[in-house]
Amino acid sequence: MSTEQKKDLNQYYLDTYTKEASVYDQRRWTSKGGSKAKSLRNAYFFDILRKYNLIQPEKKIIDVASGTGRVALELVTFGYKKVVACDLTNAMLDVxxxxxxxxxxxxxxxHVADMKKLPFSDASFDGATLGAFLYLIPLEEYPAYTKDIHRVLQKDGILVCEVMNQLHFFNPFKAVMKFWHRHVRGKKIKSHAYPWELKKAFAPFEVVDIIGTDFPAVMTIFGDGFLRFLSRSPLTKYFGGRFVVGLKK
Incomplete structure (x- = not known):
């Protein structure tokens, strides 16, 4: 991708989400299913941060592509002295x-900032979060978009992010369509990744945790306990709509 194309892509994101900022939350999180999806995804983010002892007042956390604050607005409730939220679009941050x-x-x-050019020194943060963003870019662009996050993390720092899953068996129609586009038409669908592709996609990060989420066929029928079981069981966690992934520097 040329420099000019990258500039155009940034402008596209800026224009799109400036217009959408005022209705972003209503379109995604106000329904019963949307509210539950948001709650569980966030819970998995915080489970990974907790697992690596990053929910402590002195730890420094940055929420990249923070948008309307889905993750950041919960992070601040955990007793941190400071949390940093960055996004390319000031209108989203205003919300x-x-x-x-x-x-x-x-x-x-x-901070209004491009995630590829974060305005912070090397090793400034203990942990980072990156919510619903990677679905916007091709899989091969993951390293370019997470390189600067890697830079601003301390040694052994943790990045938690979301990835759309190519093996979406809990929604058979989507599973067939994804397979058709990728393997018959030869066209990758944005960021959709197989689990075994994550190691390469996030290099030089080390993949240290994968939690499955978004099981639409059961989300509105069963309780959170059963959904958490599906999300962590090796027999099912690789087949939901997306992953919450823990990455270590």
Whole structure:
């Protein structure tokens, strides 16, 4: 991809999400299914941060492509002294600011920034989160978009992110369509990845955790306990709609 094309892509994201900022949350999280998906995805993010001892007041966390604050607005409730939220689109951050409770105003620090050029020094953070963004880019672009996150993390720092899953067996129609596009038409669908592709896609990060999520056929029928079982069981976690992935520097 040329430099000019990359500039155009950034402009596209900026234009699109500036227009969509005011309705972004309503379109994604207000339904019963959307609310449950949001809750579980966030819970898995925090499970991984907790597993690597990153939910502690002195730890420094950055939420990249923070958008309207789906992850950042919960991070601030865990007792951190400072959380940083970055996004290319100020309009999305404005929505996040409008939802931020007054007691956290001095804790959540906002920056308008390109995730490929983060305005922070090397090794500035212990952990990073990256929510619903990678579905926007081709799989082969993952390393370019996570390189600067790798730079700003300390040694052994953890990045938690979401990846769309190519093996979406819990939605048979989508599974067939993904297979058709990728293996018959030879056209990759944005960021959709097989589990075994994650190691290469995120190099030089080490993949240290994979949790499956988004099981639409059972999400509205069974409780959170059963969904958590599906998300972590080796027999089922690779077949949901997406992964929450833990990566170590």
């Amino acid at each position: 996040s600011r409008s939802k931020l409770p007054a007691q956290y105003k001095d804790i959540l620090e906002y």
